[in-house]
Amino acid sequence: MRKKAGPLDIYKYLPKINCKKCGEKTCMAFSSQLIERKVELKDCPHLKRESFKALEEILAPAVREVVFGKPTVSVGGEKVLYRHELTYFNQTAIAIDIHDEMGKEELSKRIEFVNNFAHERIGETLTLQAIAIRNRSGDVEKFDKCVEETAKRTKKALILCSWNSESLDKALRIVGDKKPLVYAATKNTWKEVGELAVKYNCPVVAFADNDISELKSVVNALQRMGINDIVIDPGSHLDSCTLNNFVMLRRSATNEDKVLNRPILGIPAAVYLQSGDGLKEAMAASLMMAKYADLIILHNIEIWALLPNITLRQNLYTDPRRPVRVEAGLKEFGSPDENSPVLLTTNFALTYYTVASDIESAKVDCYLIVLDTNGIGVEAAVAGRQLSASRVKKVIDETGIEKKIRHKKMVIPGLAARISGELEQLSGWKVLIGPKDSSEIGRFIERER
Structure with missing residues (x-):
């Protein structure tokens, strides 16, 4: 298990001159704030290169942080398996799916729903983070038009979902500058999809359905191409295998696995598409979030299904060391x-x-x-x-x-x-x-x- 760094572990690499140029009164205070992610290493003007590199390694989270979209969405970046060991930092991002066979009215309705969704709870505004665009038709031109229309109508982060690398390539020509998350590289398509991720400098999802060994080989292949921003999808089903895979992946990350230390993508929408049951999808979403999903894709936008899960997310990601408070x-x-x-x-x-x-x-x-x-x-x-x-x-x-x-x-x-x-x-x-x-x-x- 990865040893949790304390302030003294950080302090020994700092200049120890208490210059206050970082904004903190002492170097010890700066070391504590580094652990809390409230300051950055670059804020210390006297930090030597060797110390900077050593601290980067010490402070690196167990799960690599991946940033996608404009405006940006951060997923992963967690240091601990259990919240009470420290805290969780990046809330599970929630995306709503659309596809290229939807009628204009339904497409517009779902995009506007994501754009406008906001729920106030305990002084925090809870929102949705992204839209996942599926190439359901398999047609390159249909997907291209759907992506273009969606990009015009929303400022949310985008996830491009297609098994066809040609569809992804054409879509990335339109929205590549928005840094979408590209789904998905598989054992058959890792090279083509990896080349697109490199070309457009976009993060990519590695996928293998209920096969951790295969998933690891896909991630390894992407890493060899120089791609570091990788999200992993081990498959999504409403069964114990899916949850076991999520737990194994997160345990592996906290045990310093340098290949599978990636944010986990769960797709409760797949449960909905298999069963047509919104309740099962909502149940799958809650279970996946509780078992370390860093990003989930949902289909059902009924409030009775969304509200419990955004509330659960808020509860999971409150800091256990500090009671939630308001201004006195x-x-x-x-x-x-x-x-x-x-x-x-x-x-x-x-x-x-x-x-x-x-x-x-x-x-x-x-x-x-x-x-x-x-x-x-x-x-x-x-x-x-x-x-x-x-x-x-x-x-x-x-x-x-x-x-x-x-x-x-x-x-x-x-x-x-x-x-x-x-x-x-x-x-x-x-x-x-x-x-x-x-x-x-x-x-x-x-x-x-």
């Missing part, structure tokens, strides 16, 4: 005035957005003080003293809420009831103990008026 401070809901109630909550994202949603649903005009608890929920924050009377008193002063209202009453969460007495003494405010469940806020405010 004073928030206004509706049109509050000097007589409006003042409520308190924490900046843990799930807590905040639940409370905010319940306030909006109840149509309550109010002020909401969001206390910085380092992204910890109410009950745990009270126990850990991130939510304490002294900290609430401090945020009352910092937000200037007393200048906006005529009263001095505050509603605190029911789970924070034990700080109410101390808070009244410190602040001089009357503290009302609100409901434990924010869905009761509307009724609580009505009763207190």
Whole structure:
């Protein structure tokens, strides 16, 4: 298993002069930020060439990062097998497929869907990253026209899918400058497709259906041609073999396999095309994402199938070391005035957005003080003293809420009831103990008026 580099492993290669030209106060701080990918080696102006090369090797992710499309989509680049060992960096990219036998209306509808899809959840806008264009007809001219039409209508990254190298060549003449992902090089077509990848400087997918040895030989052949940006597709079926292959490939990468250390492509759309069952496709997508797929291609665009998977993706790719949080401070809901109630909550994202949603649903005009608890929920924050009377008193002063209202009453969460007495003494405010469940806020405010 690849040894995880720590700050000291990085620090010994740095100049150790604390010049601050990299933007960090010390070289040790710079080494920590390198691990977090928040700075780059080139940011250190005093780094020697030998040290630069050594650090490049140390910091290289277990899974090679591949970038395709304009605007760019990054896939792979992961350092660990399990998220809790560090974190995952590049979310699974999701592409929606179209093909060259679709009617104009359906084609336009699917492209516009991908362009406009946006779902807000916990302060993050969830989107789709790419469009996969399939050469279903096998006809060079039809594929060419479909690619040209799609390129005019979208700014999303493109994946060109054809078993015919001639179709790919003609399509790349149109969109080669957009750096599409080229699908696919097989044991029979690796040379022709590899030459196209070299000619147009595009990343390529190596494919072998449920045969890891064959997949490895295709990747080896592409590497010998000087191609490094390779995505691997071991085949996609709704069965244990597919998932086992995904896991074996990722384990192999983290064990320093220099051939199969590539981003994994899963195609749940293949499950849909085989079965015609959108539910099976959605299930396959969730399983593939949970088992290390770095890029997936979907067919079904019904919201009931997409929403669970984009939510799952967001959950998988949150940083386990840092609770999801929102900006602390004073928030206004509706049109509050000097007589409006003042409520308190924490900046843990799930807590905040639940409370905010319940306030909006109840149509309550109010002020909401969001206390910085380092992204910890109410009950745990009270126990850990991130939510304490002294900290609430401090945020009352910092937000200037007393200048906006005529009263001095505050509603605190029911789970924070034990700080109410101390808070009244410190602040001089009357503290009302609100409901434990924010869905009761509307009724609580009505009763207190």
